[in-house]
Amino acid sequence: MAGTETTSRKDIFNVDKSDFSNWYSEIMKTADLVDLRYNVKGFVIYRPWLMRMAKELYSIWESELEKAGHSPTLFPVVIPEENFEKEKNHVQGFSPQVFWVTEAGEGKLESRLALRPTSEAAFYHMYSLWIRSHSDLPLKLYQSCAVYRYETKATKPLIRGREFLWIEAHDVFADDAGALAQIREDMATTKAVLHDKLGIPFIFFRRPAFDKFAGAVDTYAADALMPDKRAVQLPSTHFLGQGFAQAFGLLFEDQNGSKRVPYQTCHGPPISRTLAVLAAIHGDRKGLVLPFAIAPIQVIIVPIVYKGEQHTVMERCEQLASKLRRSGLRVEIDDSEKKPGMKFYYWEMKGVPIRAEIGPRDIESGTVTLVRRDTGHRDKVEFARAAGAIKRIGGEILANLRRNASKDLESHISDANSMGELIDVLASKGGFVNVPFCSRDMDGEACADKIAEATEGEVRGTVFDREDAPAGKVCIACGRPARCMVVVAKAY
Amino acid sequence: MAGTETTSRKDIFNVDKSDFSNWYSEIMKTADLVDLRYNVKGFVIYRPWLMRMAKELYSIWESELEKAGHSPTLFPVVIPEENFEKEKNHVQGFSPQVFWVTEAGEGKLESRLALRPTSEAAFYHMYSLWIRSHSDLPLKLYQSCAVYRYETKATKPLIRGREFLWIEAHDVFADDAGALAQIREDMATTKAVLHDKLGIPFIFFRRPAFDKFAGAVDTYAADALMPDKRAVQLPSTHFLGQGFAQAFGLLFEDQNGSKRVPYQTCHGPPISRTLAVLAAIHGDRKGLVLPFAIAPIQVIIVPIVYKGEQHTVMERCEQLASKLRRSGLRVEIDDSEKKPGMKFYYWEMKGVPIRAEIGPRDIESGTVTLVRRDTGHRDKVEFARAAGAIKRIGGEILANLRRNASKDLESHISDANSMGELIDVLASKGGFVNVPFCSRDMDGEACADKIAEATEGEVRGTVFDREDAPAGKVCIACGRPARCMVVVAKAY
Numbered sequence: 001m002a003g004t005e006t007t008s009r010k011d012i013f014n015v016d017k018s019d020f021s022n023w024y025s026e027i028m029k030t031a032d033l034v035d036l037r038y039n040v041k042g043f044v045i046y047r048p049w050l051m052r053m054a055k056e057l058y059s060i061w062e063s064e065l066e067k068a069g070h071s072p073t074l075f076p077v078v079i080p081e082e083n084f085e086k087e088k089n090h091v092q093g094f095s096p097q098v099f100w101v102t103e104a105g106e107g108k109l110e111s112r113l114a115l116r117p118t119s120e121a122a123f124y125h126m127y128s129l130w131i132r133s134h135s136d137l138p139l140k141l142y143q144s145c146a147v148y149r150y151e152t153k154a155t156k157p158l159i160r161g162r163e164f165l166w167i168e169a170h171d172v173f174a175d176d177a178g179a180l181a182q183i184r185e186d187m188a189t190t191k192a193v194l195h196d197k198l199g200i201p202f203i204f205f206r207r208p209a210f211d212k213f214a215g216a217v218d219t220y221a222a223d224a225l226m227p228d229k230r231a232v233q234l235p236s237t238h239f240l241g242q243g244f245a246q247a248f249g250l251l252f253e254d255q256n257g258s259k260r261v262p263y264q265t266c267h268g269p270p271i272s273r274t275l276a277v278l279a280a281i282h283g284d285r286k287g288l289v290l291p292f293a294i295a296p297i298q299v300i301i302v303p304i305v306y307k308g309e310q311h312t313v314m315e316r317c318e319q320l321a322s323k324l325r326r327s328g329l330r331v332e333i334d335d336s337e338k339k340p341g342m343k344f345y346y347w348e349m350k351g352v353p354i355r356a357e358i359g360p361r362d363i364e365s366g367t368v369t370l371v372r373r374d375t376g377h378r379d380k381v382e383f384a385r386a387a388g389a390i391k392r393i394g395g396e397i398l399a400n401l402r403r404n405a406s407k408d409l410e411s412h413i414s415d416a417n418s419m420g421e422l423i424d425v426l427a428s429k430g431g432f433v434n435v436p437f438c439s440r441d442m443d444g445e446a447c448a449d450k451i452a453e454a455t456e457g458e459v460r461g462t463v464f465d466r467e468d469a470p471a472g473k474v475c476i477a478c479g480r481p482a483r484c485m486v487v488v489a490k491a492y
Numbered sequence: 493m494a495g496t497e498t499t500s501r502k503d504i505f506n507v508d509k510s511d512f513s514n515w516y517s518e519i520m521k522t523a524d525l526v527d528l529r530y531n532v533k534g535f536v537i538y539r540p541w542l543m544r545m546a547k548e549l550y551s552i553w554e555s556e557l558e559k560a561g562h563s564p565t566l567f568p569v570v571i572p573e574e575n576f577e578k579e580k581n582h583v584q585g586f587s588p589q590v591f592w593v594t595e596a597g598e599g600k601l602e603s604r605l606a607l608r609p610t611s612e613a614a615f616y617h618m619y620s621l622w623i624r625s626h627s628d629l630p631l632k633l634y635q636s637c638a639v640y641r642y643e644t645k646a647t648k649p650l651i652r653g654r655e656f657l658w659i660e661a662h663d664v665f666a667d668d669a670g671a672l673a674q675i676r677e678d679m680a681t682t683k684a685v686l687h688d689k690l691g692i693p694f695i696f697f698r699r700p701a702f703d704k705f706a707g708a709v710d711t712y713a714a715d716a717l718m719p720d721k722r723a724v725q726l727p728s729t730h731f732l733g734q735g736f737a738q739a740f741g742l743l744f745e746d747q748n749g750s751k752r753v754p755y756q757t758c759h760g761p762p763i764s765r766t767l768a769v770l771a772a773i774h775g776d777r778k779g780l781v782l783p784f785a786i787a788p789i790q791v792i793i794v795p796i797v798y799k800g801e802q803h804t805v806m807e808r809c810e811q812l813a814s815k816l817r818r819s820g821l822r823v824e825i826d827d828s829e830k831k832p833g834m835k836f837y838y839w840e841m842k843g844v845p846i847r848a849e850i851g852p853r854d855i856e857s858g859t860v861t862l863v864r865r866d867t868g869h870r871d872k873v874e875f876a877r878a879a880g881a882i883k884r885i886g887g888e889i890l891a892n893l894r895r896n897a898s899k900d901l902e903s904h905i906s907d908a909n910s911m912g913e914l915i916d917v918l919a920s921k922g923g924f925v926n927v928p929f930c931s932r933d934m935d936g937e938a939c940a941d942k943i944a945e946a947t948e949g950e951v952r953g954t955v956f957d958r959e960d961a962p963a964g965k966v967c968i969a970c971g972r973p974a975r976c977m978v979v980v981a982k983a984y
Binding site: 055098 | 527529530531532535536537538539540543544546547563564565566567568569570571572574575587588589590591592593594595596597598604605607614617618621622633638640642644655657
């Protein structure tokens with residue numbers, strides 16, 4: 001596990017985060033997260049450090065979805081074109097983005113198969129066979145998989161690519177109340193993962209009509225704030241109403257024996273993009289800073305060795321490692337030939353939350369020296385109590401990362417009451433800006449367009465459950481009375 | 493988790509296993525493992541019970557591979573045609589099986605992209621960039637993914653399909669000794685999973701030349717025995733020599749500063765097929781019988797409720813469930829409205845290894861009644877000691893399943909010294925038959941063909957490390973002196 005290369009300080013990582021775009025592409029490379037040199041555009045390699053993070057994140061998110069009553073399933077990667085065509089808005093929205101399988105072996109297929117860009121058209125084809133009675137509902141299934149979209153916008157590793165990892169949950173309810181409650185549950189699941197485990201604060205939006213998922217009645221989504229003060233969408237939940245159910249022929253018999261059309265939601269926690277946002281938000285000049293929950297290594301043990309003491313020190317390190325592993329921690333010893341300082345820099349760059357140093361003096365005094373990645377704070381703790389101390393510090397690191405990220409988000413929520421103010425705020429500090437807007441459904445695309453043209457920002461939607469405009473406000477685009485407050489931000 | 497349907501005994505499962513093909517397709521349906529009604533031929537849906545088993549199996553196998561020094565990675569699902577064409581045997585072997593992506597959005601792609609049928613042509617393209625020096629070796633990476641093969645043979649769910657789940661490990665070594673040692677390590681990993689955790693015995697073969705992986709020097713593979721006494725291939729390891737390394741331009745600088753071509757192996761543990769074989773080998777007339785390691789539910793608690801006692805009994809069940817969960821067991825309570833007998837049959841069919849019954853008498857006596865799925869044996873244990881007893885019984889179930897499967901395998905290993913004997917043994921009892929054979933490399937395809945034509949069996953290879961023919965034996969196909977013993981079996 002431990003690296004063996006010898007490098008000098010400047011070779012490791014020392015990049016100012018104020019040029020975020022540069023910082024991001026440098027950390028992708030230096031921390032060996034992705035390799036961009038694969039010979040298909042928009043497709044990247046997940047290197048081991050990132051893949052271990054992805055596996056932890058999948059496991060956290062799947063466990064939250066299962067707690068909320070979802071079961072795992074797996075659908076084929078290919079979807080027949082005829083399935084796609086059943087829901088007209090859906091096919092219109094997605095066809096520019098679909099990769100098509102058309103040949104197999106030496107011949108042509110009879111009809112084209114889509115590489116799943118999302119799996120409504122696969123799931124609901126089967127749901128029409130599985131759902132018969134009210135006792136089959138709610139039906140709540142998820143799959144963890146990669147999806148494929150022929151993005152024509154510039155790709156950015158893990159944030160926008162042609163292949164990305166996510167989870168998709170597809171839920172069916174007897175009535176709209178069930179479906180609407182699911183939106184709140186998805187919001188709670190999102191909070192349990194992003195906020196509680198990863199320290200990523202977010203704002204939950206109802207998206208404008210023109211920015212809805214193709215085929216949805218309403219789209220809800222969580223936006224986090226990137227270091228360059230642009231919004232980035234994390235999980236979304238789409239309230240599908242009965243549109244897909246009608247298109248795919250979903251019907252159930254209710255308690256009275258009548259056939260009824262169910263209501264649906266779908267929910268898409270992004271794995272690749274969440275990892276990108278996590279790296280971006282918590283990282284610093286020295287590299288990644290990983291919360292405990294997702295760090296492939298939570299504690300790196302570095303022996304501080306002097307001539308003649310090697311054996312005793314290594315023995316003590318092994319002792320500590322097995323002690324910590326028994327208490328469920330992910331621990332490695334860096335026993336490479338590098339000098340301790342080089343090891344420190346390397347594992348700091350990788351984002352390992354806690355470094356444990358053991359030298360002859362620690363052995364004498366029965367202690368371990370613990371160093372926090374986030375603050376650099378050093379602490380001597382009793383060897384016998386190291387596991388407990390490490391878990392406590394792990395919690396403090398998460399709390400600290402979350403506090404800093406929340407401060408950053410909160411200090412970038414502003415108000416503007418005119419186009420001029422909005423332009424100023426977006427240019428001077430960026431972030432999220434509340435503005436009065438004329439249309440509650442935000443189907444007034446004209447006003448949203450005006451905002452987009454004038455400001456580089458875009459209407460991200462209304463804040464969920466807090467939509468009302470104060471009395472007397474007017475839409476910043478058209479001057480008519482405001483019907484709601486919307487949030488504008490520059491966005492990924 | 494608990495089902496709510498009311499069914500009668502015969503609706504659940506009661507299928508004689510002697511007609512194995514029927515048993516297999518019935519259990520796939522009744523235990524809700526796969527749904528075959530998806531509208532693309534050869535592609536199936538993994539239902540929750542199977543998907544939970546798949547997740548456990550992935551986790552077991554990945555952990556063994558990591559213990560053996562592998563790290564996780566993830567490569568794109570698409571592979572450019574030009575990568576495939578680098579290794580001539582490889583492209584020849586695989587092109588009849590490749591699905592091709594040729595279109596995206598509204599247009600045609602400039603060149604075709606293969607859906608990975610296996611990922612040598614993706615991995616080794618990048619390995620040529622990553623490997624520079626002897627200190628980069630050994631390089632041992634694996635990915636967990638689905639692969640796609642346009643099978644023209646009849647498909648059988650989970651055993652042969654057009655999309656299946658597996659792991660692929662791709663290892664690179666400085667010399668052939670390292671690569672050859674990897675074959676033994678893969679064999680050990682296979683044993684640690686199949687034999688030690690799942691109770692699936694197997695024979696490890698070196699495959700005949702005509703049955704090698706396209707592009708390999710030698711193919712090694714584990715065969716298990718299905719209930720119809722046919723062989724089924726589980727993991728395989730391919731010794732690739734330097735062929736792929738030369739084709740993809742892999743070079744490293746050795747200690748002396750000379751450029752050298754490394755040696756490679758690849759290894760493919762199948763997830764889908766292992767689940768199929770597991771179901772097939774351990775299942776019985778009542779349904780699945782799952783080993784502890786892979787059971788989505790290890791203990792199903794069934795309250796034995798009489799009027800007026802519901803509350804006390806349910807409380808006790810909850811108490812047991814949390815107690816067992818705290819000790820790391822996967823436990824559910826079936827609190828559905830079904831009668832206890834119906835619950836017993838249902839969970840027996842699903843293969844849950846242990847049923848825990850709690851009724852008023854158990855509460856009085858401070859006990860729990862445990863029933864083993866494999867033997868049906870009932871045991872009363874102290875409530876306070878239930879977790880320990882369950883873990884012990886879990887071990888006994890695995891040992892019993894393994895013992896039965898091993899007995900079955902061993903009693904189906906025979907010898908034959910002539911074509912006539914071979915025909916008789918294959919017809920009367922099936923299984924694996926040792927026969928003397930003329931060619932040590934088994935490149936004498938003519939003799940293998942004669943055997944295949946005369947017997948319905950096929951040459952599976954020589955047993956790894958036990959190849960020698962006793963003195964005086966002659967090839968059963970050509971009568972020349974035997975150079976080795978090969979094993980013939982009917983096979984999937």
